[in-house]
Amino acid sequence: MANSRNSHCHTASNWAGLACKGLAVAFAWLGLAPAAELDGGETLSFNRDVRPILSNHCFACHGPDEAHRGADLRLDQAEAAHEYAIVPGNADESEIIARILETDEDVRMPPADIGKRLTEDEIQILRRWVDAGAPYEAYWAYVPPKPVSIPPGAASGVNAIDSLVRRDLDRQRHHAAELATRRNQLRRLSLDLLGLPPSPEQVDQFLKDDQPDAYLRRVDELLASPRFGERFAEYWLDLVRFADTVGYHGDQIHNIAPYRDWVIDSINQNKSLDQFSREQLAGDLLDEPTTDQLIASGYNRLLQTTHEGGLQPKEYRAIYAADRVRNVSEVWMAATMGCCQCHDHKYDPYTALDFYSMAAFFADVDDEAHFKNGSNALPTRREPEIDVLSATDRMRLESIDRAIAEAKEQGDTAIAEMLREQREEIDGRRVRTMITKAMQSPRETRFLPRGNWLDESGDVVAPAVPAFLGDIHRFAKLAPDARANRLHLANWLFDCEEGIGRLTARVFANRLWYLYSGQGISPSLADFGGQGQPPRHSALLDHLAGVLIDSDWDIKATVRIIVTSETYRRQVAAASELHNKTSQSELSSLVGAVQSGHRLPAETVRDSLLFISGLLDDQVGGQSAKPFQPAGYYRHLNFPRRTYQHDSGAMQWRRGVYTHWQRQFVHPMMKALDAPSREECTAQRSRSNTPLESLALLNDPTFVIAAQAFAARVLRETESSSGAATETQDRIHHAFRLALSRKADPIELQTLLDLFDAEHKRYQTDAAAADGLLSLADATPIAWPTESGMAERAAWTSACRVIFNLHETLYRP
Structure with missing residues (x-):
């Protein structure tokens, strides 16, 4: 049973109409009736x-938290609210409205010291609701989804997404944007799925392909690429707070890089x-776990740990x-159970007992060796650890072992001995991982x-779900005195009969929509509770959750359905382009009306510029890489003190997903572009637009050298067959095709011609400036055409830096 899928999920035709028993319990607990249609506009x-x-x-005062409940009044449950605070159908006679409108600050609600006054619009909503009978609804996240009615003309899959979106927009009397150009569709698809722009050849091939399935074939090609696993892993690593260092105190290194490679390989598989x-x-609890499964279990070791000599074990066990x-x-x-560490949740039906019962699932994780030998040493062992090879090297060893056996059978000792550097050479590449x-x-x-770790008066608790x-005992068919474990918990999360599989499906369907549209159907990607925001299109969310379950939790299949929809392929558009009465805030709340033109994630920005320049290293997996970084950035990193040594050679040009992640000192370029420290789960990165981003993109040595390599590439690839260079404007057009998949328009062309001429003249008269710009690449051989001079090289580098920093280069099309 331990190795079985054990999901017990139903096909799409049944799943929406069947009650998930675990969630049905939530429905009964909340004691709420289905919603009623309300009159009054x-x-x-x-x-x-x-x-x-x-x-x-x-x-906060009148919700689930019994210990801090004011006046013994609950407003999160219909029965209690109707008994004490609400007269259904009569707002003027209801205490809740009277207290909100009260002028005496000692009586008015919410209390003045909370600092949360209701707006006039909010008061009117509450009045209308009470006058209409004050009907409550069961909380959307914890009840079985309703059957999704697909509009006529669309039976399933991509058409269902488009039909559901179109029906919702029609109901709200809004229009959807037109489809993006084919060029932008391909660029968006490539950037979203691979984290890289398409090559000019790929764009040309796609634009010439007039077959009806041209786009679908391109989707399948990209999903099959090993780059897909790298791009998707970036998001997963944010969720599970992956980093190369312990976080607390000295923020020392811990050995966990193979876990990242396992994530990439698993997604690609x-x-x-x-x-x-x-x-x-x-x-580790599966029957005869494989090396890969042990590496995967490193998830439980990704948390921050302290290695100071004077730590208190009981304190850090609680932490x-x-x-x-x-x-x-x-x-x-998508639950904020962390809020229950000290008291029952104030907004959701999670209790403090639920919190500690959930913590008990992880009480068998053997990771406390550092309590006994706390040390400030830089790398040290974080037992339990094992020595592992990459999946590729393991396959090579298996092949060599077979070849050695065959050689021995044939009596060819020379061949057997030769195969045996090779085996030792590969075996020597083992690395340690937790x-x-x-x-x-x-x-x-x-x-x-x-939440007081010094107070041991509380009861001993066993592992249990909320x-x-x-x-969990009934779900796993355990005897009353048997202890549930992490495997039971994992199975429960994906079981759709006795577990919460439908909730889990909603959580990940919402995140997949976010990844490929720019915002979630529920904007609260990490909080499906009372402080989060409900889905703006519940039928679409339930449909996608059903697709995920019906596909047997197939990530790529669900992604394919999303990105092949017309909804995904729409333009990035402003409100004025769609409807003159639609505000930008209203437009952003319309699911599927437009696509998001947000700035690309930090890793995608880095990878795109390296790809355009030709420097990007395409090796999958391996140890974390250390790009260029400002001197002295680690000057406050103590216990022990250390200096940063950047990598050289191909390691310098690894993809962003492999960047060394120092929790206390995240790489400054990554930080400037809103990459998280990964101290906690990050389901949605912030998106800022600051001068620091521009400064990093203009001056980071990685990007300056990449601009030189890009300039050299442009010069090399625009030489005629006779060896004579083409005109400057042709080179600008070629640079645009490499970076933006198109030629420069007349204004762009003239601007860059003027820039190139000015920079060329400047560097002709200031050889020291040209040498200073180009000397950054001393450690990275740049294949300049031999006939190009220093001034020309520096001037083209300046032009390429401009192209690197265009909005269109850095933002999703």
């Missing part, structure tokens, strides 16, 4: 319109999401437990009153 939705107001202003997750949470509960709940449940090793006797987990979501 626009139809109100409790989940969409009313609950966010109550959650933001009321639930199209490992199902449930098995992908199961191996991370409990790879580590809380870290793990926060991450597993946010990654797989794994999870389940202890025979798990640590004792106690309920900590108020009480309102079900019973």
Whole structure:
């Protein structure tokens, strides 16, 4: 049973109409009735319109947290609210409205010291809701989804997405943007799936392909590329807070890079999401775990740890437990269970007991060796660890071992001996990585009153899932006195009958939509609770969750359905282009009306510029790389003090996913472009637009050298067959084709011609400036055409730096 999929999920034709028993428990716990249609103008939705107001202003004192509940009043449950605070159908007679409108600050709600006054619009929404009978709705995330009615003309898949989006826009009397140009469709697809722009040859081939399935074939080619796993892994590593260092105190190195390679390989192999997750949470608990599954179990070791000599083990056991509960709940449940460490959740039905019961699942993780031998040494062992080879090297060893056996059978000792550098040479490439090793006797987990690790008066708790979501013992068919483990938890997360598989499917369907549209159907990617935002198109979210389940948790199949829809291929458009009465904020809330033209992620920016320049190293996997970094950036990194030594050769030009991730000192270029420190789960990166970004992109030595390589490439590739160079304007057009998949327009062409002429003249009279710019690449051979002079090389480098920093180069088309 341990190695089986054990998802128990139903096909799309059945899944929406069947009650998930775990979520059905939540429905009963909440004691809520389905929504009613409300009169009085626009139809109100409790989940969409009313609950966010109550959650933001009321639930902290009148919600699930019994210990901090004011006046013994609950406003998150219909029965209690209707009994004490609301007269259904009569806002003027309802205490909730009277208290909101009260002029006496000692009586008015919310209290003045909270600093959350309701707006006039919010008050009117509450009045309309009460006058209409104050109907409550079961909370959307914790109840079985309704059957999704697909509009006529679309039976399933891509057409279903487009039909659902079109129906919603029609209902709101809005229009969708036109399809993007074929060039932009291909650029968007390549950047989203691979994190790289298409080559000019790929663009030309696509534009000439007039077959109906041209786009579909390109999608399939990109999904099959090893680059897809690298791009997708960047997002997963944000979720699970992957980094190369421990985070706390001295932020020393820990050995975990093979886990990143396992993620990339698993995505490229199209490992199902449930098995992908199961191996991370409990790879060590599977029957006869493979090396890969042990590497995957390193997920449980990704948290921050301290290695100071004077640490208090009990304190850090509590800290580590809380870290793990926060991450597993946010990654797989979009639940903020971290809020329950000290008290019951103030907005959601999670209790403090749920928190410590969830923590108990991880009490068998053997990772406390540093409590006994705390050390400030730079790299040190983080037991348990194993020595591993890359998947490629392991396959090579297996092939060599077979060849050695054959040689021995044939009596060819010379061949056998030769095959035996080769074997030793490959075997010498082993690296250490942290794994999870389940202890025979798990640590004792106690309920900590108020989260105080010094207070041992709380009861000992056993592993259990949140009480309102079900019973792990019943789910796993365990005896009452048997201990549930991480494998049971992993199976429960993806089971659609007794577990919460439908919730998990919604969480990941929402994130996949975010990855390929720029924003989630529910904007709250890590919080499906009361403080999050409900989905703006619940039918679309439920449909995509069903697709994910029906495909047996197939990530690539679900991505394919999204990116082959017309909705995905729409233009990036402003509100004025669609409807003169639509504001930009309204437009952003319309699911599928337009595509997002946001700046590309930090890794994609780096990779794109290196790809355009021709410098990008395409090796998949391996140890973390250290790009150029400002001197002295680590000057405050102590215990022990250390200096940064950047890599040379091909390691310098690795993809961004392989960049060394120092939690306390994230690489400054990555940080400037909003990469997270990965101390916590990051489901959605911020997107800023600051001068620091421009300064980093203009002056980071990586990009200056890349601009030189780009300039050299342009010069080399625009030589005529006779050896004579073409005109400058032809070179500018070629540079644009390499970077932007198109020629320069007349204004762009003239601007760059003027820039090149001015820079060429400047560098002809200032050889020292030209030498200073070009000397950065001394450690990286640049293949300049032999006939090009220093001034010409420097001037073209300046022009290429401009192209690198164009909005169109850095933003999603």
